[in-house]
Amino acid sequence: MDRDAVSAAVIETRGLTKRFRGGQLAVDSLDLSVPAGSVFGFLGPNGSGKTTTIRMLMGLIAPTSGTAALLGHPVPRAARSVLPQVGALIEGPALYGFLSGRDNLIRYDSADPAADPRTRRARVAAALDRVGLTAAGGKKAKAYSLGMKQRLGLASALLQPRRLLVLDEPTNGLDPQGMREIRSLVRELAADGTTVFLSSHLLDEIEQVCTHAAVMSRGRLVVQGPVTELAAGARGRLVVTTPDTAQAARVLKEHGVADLTVARERVTGELPPGDVEPADLNAALVRADVRVRSFGVERASLEDAFVALTGEGFDVAG
Numbered sequence: 639m640d641r642d643a644v645s646a647a648v649i650e651t652r653g654l655t656k657r658f659r660g661g662q663l664a665v666d667s668l669d670l671s672v673p674a675g676s677v678f679g680f681l682g683p684n685g686s687g688k689t690t691t692i693r694m695l696m697g698l699i700a701p702t703s704g705t706a707a708l709l710g711h712p713v714p715r716a717a718r719s720v721l722p723q724v725g726a727l728i729e730g731p732a733l734y735g736f737l738s739g740r741d742n743l744i745r746y747d748s749a750d751p752a753a754d755p756r757t758r759r760a761r762v763a764a765a766l767d768r769v770g771l772t773a774a775g776g777k778k779a780k781a782y783s784l785g786m787k788q789r790l791g792l793a794s795a796l797l798q799p800r801r802l803l804v805l806d807e808p809t810n811g812l813d814p815q816g817m818r819e820i821r822s823l824v825r826e827l828a829a830d831g832t833t834v835f836l837s838s839h840l841l842d843e844i845e846q847v848c849t850h851a852a853v854m855s856r857g858r859l860v861v862q863g864p865v866t867e868l869a870a871g872a873r874g875r876l877v878v879t880t881p882d883t884a885q886a887a888r889v890l891k892e893h894g895v896a897d898l899t900v901a902r903e904r905v906t907g908e909l910p911p912g913d914v915e916p917a918d919l920n921a922a923l924v925r926a927d928v929r930v931r932s933f934g935v936e937r938a939s940l941e942d943a944f945v946a947l948t949g950e951g952f953d954v955a956g
């Protein structure tokens with residue numbers, strides 16, 4: 639295998655598999671490739687194997703078979719040398735409520751044998767500043783909102799310079815404002831050159847912040863690549879607004895439009911495969927005296943791509 643190709647990926651797995659005792663196949667022969675500099679969304683419904691994969695990557699559990707490499711080094715074998723360059727936020731931050739945010743970070747840093755005590759205060763101050771908690775740094779952590787706690791957890795991952803950040807469901811449980819804060823922080827970190835790998839069960843979240851994504855379903859990788867390409871893989875839906883819905887649906891059906899839905903004055907359907915031009919469909923409607931108020935093709939979302947690829951709906955609950 640081309641060694642350069644391996645080192646260009648920040649996370650690379652080959653046939654990575656985890657079968658739990660009791661037989662549960664949580665991750666099934668996963669080949670993941672996370673390019674340097676990407677914001678990589680690891681997407682899948684609850685139970686699809688995301689956390690299990692992340693735990694293997696971070697050396698917390700051993701794979702049943704297959705290999706994984708972080709920053710070009712095999713894990714778990716080289717975990718000790720590579721993990722200091724990787725910041726991780728898995729399963730929510732462990733915080734002491736009776737300590738201030740600042741003291742939580744000082745305590746966390748003191749427990750890290752690789753951390754230099756002489757630079758501790760300055761690094762803690764910089765990390766608090768990074769996540770926008772300077773003003774609240776002296777407050778007890780138990781008085782923090784969930785979003786602030788999550789930002790403090792991120793600060794703990796940022797006490798050292800990191801080449802890679804691994805975040806497991808970083809916006810889980812947050813209100814919309816908290817979610818926005820974490821997303822903009824992720825964007826800022828990426829702009830500074832850190833590769834960010836984050837798991838999520840929220841499709842629109844991935845579309846908003848990620849450059850690349852991998853979609854998991856039942857332990858298997860369904861697809862991975864740049865988000866724009868993944869969404870483009872699914873064809874958009876045709877949307878026609880007209881008072882003559884029944885007639886419009888009939889004409890569109892005759893021209894190969896499938897999966898038609900009619901709601902009030904809106905007819906939607908799947909564009910036929912091949913080189914049928916939406917403009918030709920519009921012309922056919924007009925020829926049949928359908929009064930077309932608006933005619934367009936809705937951009938395909940990652941959700942459309944997911945449904946097209948797996949034939950499943952995307953479970954966004956929980």
Ligand SMILES: Nc1ncnc2c1ncn2[C@@H]1O[C@H](COP(=O)(O)OP(=O)(O)OP(=O)(O)O)[C@@H](O)[C@H]1O
Nearest residue numbers: 658662663664682683684685686687688689690691
């Ligand atoms: N320690 C374990 N022992 C047995 N089965 C497990 C264990 N951990 C996870 N599983 C199972 O493995 C599958 C994948 O779980 P995993 O937690 O990796 O999914 P996930 O995509 O991260 O979902 P979630 O978002 O709910 O954490 C699930 O069916 C889960 O029940």
